[in-house]
Amino acid sequence: MGEFELIRNFFAAAPCAQGGEGVALGIGDDCALLDVPFGEQLAISTDTLVAGVHFADPCDPFLLGQRSLAVAASDLAAMGATPLAFTLALTLPTVEADWLEAYARGLNLMAQACGLRLIGGDTTRGSLCLTLTVFGRVPAGQALTRSGARSGDLLCVGGELGNAAGALPLVLGQRTAEPMISEPLLTHYWSPQPQLALGQALRGKATSALDISDGLLADCGHIALASKAGLVIELDRVPVSLALEEFLGDSGAQQAALSGGDDYVLAFTLPALELPTLLADGWPIHVIGRVVEGQGVTLLDADGSDITPAVRGYQHFHA
């Protein structure tokens, strides 16, 4: 039995690989088998993380295990899907038991938090690279796409933005900060919490949604383009954390919130009449703007002045 076959057995024995709802057949055969309930559709998303490109190499394998699955699961949240399962394609330069054990532990923790089961994958030798494919189920016709935003809808996000971008100089060892600042930022970077419950709560209510991975402006540009509408963002309403403001200052924090990536917070559009019930139910919803006729993304300052052209790199994002 080769060492890569041993790794397959190692993952097959992981807690997150044990069966569960919707998994008819897990690891060990030519295919896994999923049951999709009648009247539901299967949502599928694939994400690749390359060492040295998407994460520092070397990095803590436990944290990588958490992050690699969270990033993929966030796409299920963005569709309003209920998590079912995932596959892991793991390419490794060498087989190190400690590394694998720690990676699997982080993966397993996030899998349990998300309600995802490992049902298959592949293990190969090469430069460190991970491809995770996640599966969820969603009532037919109720998935949250990017294309339904309508003029008059509110533009909302599910939490504070910019923390992961703010964490980057800490992750790369370029800066240090006291724990009160560094810990919340690093936690957000390494263990983003996919907003799966919020995504499901938005089914039948939000008119469009996505998870912010490329930065707020870029991702709002995606909604605007897909929905053939304009989005107006009021800069003052964009939520940022105290830790981020302390670390980067007001202007730096705003920049991170607008253009930094890796937030994995939901952005969505919502008819105004849906808002009160969702807020009353305690969902963390911040209204940051509105949908208008037109196209692209417009950014307003506190006075209502259009500061779009002044935001560096904005042109790049303009639909």
Added chain:
Amino acid sequence: MGEFELIRNFFAAAPCAQGGEGVALGIGDDCALLDVPFGEQLAISTDTLVAGVHFADPCDPFLLGQRSLAVAASDLAAMGATPLAFTLALTLPTVEADWLEAYARGLNLMAQACGLRLIGGDTTRGSLCLTLTVFGRVPAGQALTRSGARSGDLLCVGGELGNAAGALPLVLGQRTAEPMISEPLLTHYWSPQPQLALGQALRGKATSALDISDGLLADCGHIALASKAGLVIELDRVPVSLALEEFLGDSGAQQAALSGGDDYVLAFTLPALELPTLLADGWPIHVIGRVVEGQGVTLLDADGSDITPAVRGYQHFHA
């Protein structure tokens, strides 16, 4: 728009990315959406190919496009699944338009031959590496697994074995051969034909199945282990091609058929009473042995003598 986003758009416009049966939402949103008919299950398999490990680097991108999808689709054949869709996670060191165009052309050709639609994926920068995840549907409870072989069943394969292993010295440029020999071998290596129709024909008939990727002996060991049964193979019955015999001689051809990998031909077990109808329907089925009480794989020569221990590397494959 970055060059990797351009690639995503390039694949989104590929013929194989255009909608079709079962695909409710394709490339371009956070997730793709698949419809799974009532009473059916979704079959899923993931395969990674790493440059320099699973294929020579550089290699012909058109041929790689064909082969990368065929290898993955063969797992759907092994489960008796009807192909639906696939995702492509493509990691590239550099963006070269010619390479991408040729790769997409090969991919598209195999996708059309298999009835698979490209519904999503990821495109990243790094060492050349491809992870394909394929999706098929199969009536609930009718998937062909590895675990149902029963004593008394016939052991069968769906075609000649060893051609891909025989092609390897040609692929690597270590040997040459006249076209009558090299062409069929190289075709088998670069464009394996997943036995999707045969797999579907075996639903409700075969008691176990897989596709031969690790070599006949190793893969029969997988069936034996999963089914808690023994498999007896009669060496004389193992089909090999004339081209392979010409190229490697009788003994070399047998060795390639027994231990060479990458055949992507189905191996399966079948109650004897199912055989006549399948043969009458014209399916390419070769009976090569039988299932017995016990465990592991036993190899018999023409006289019925057990030559298992004499086959090099056999211990590696036992159970």
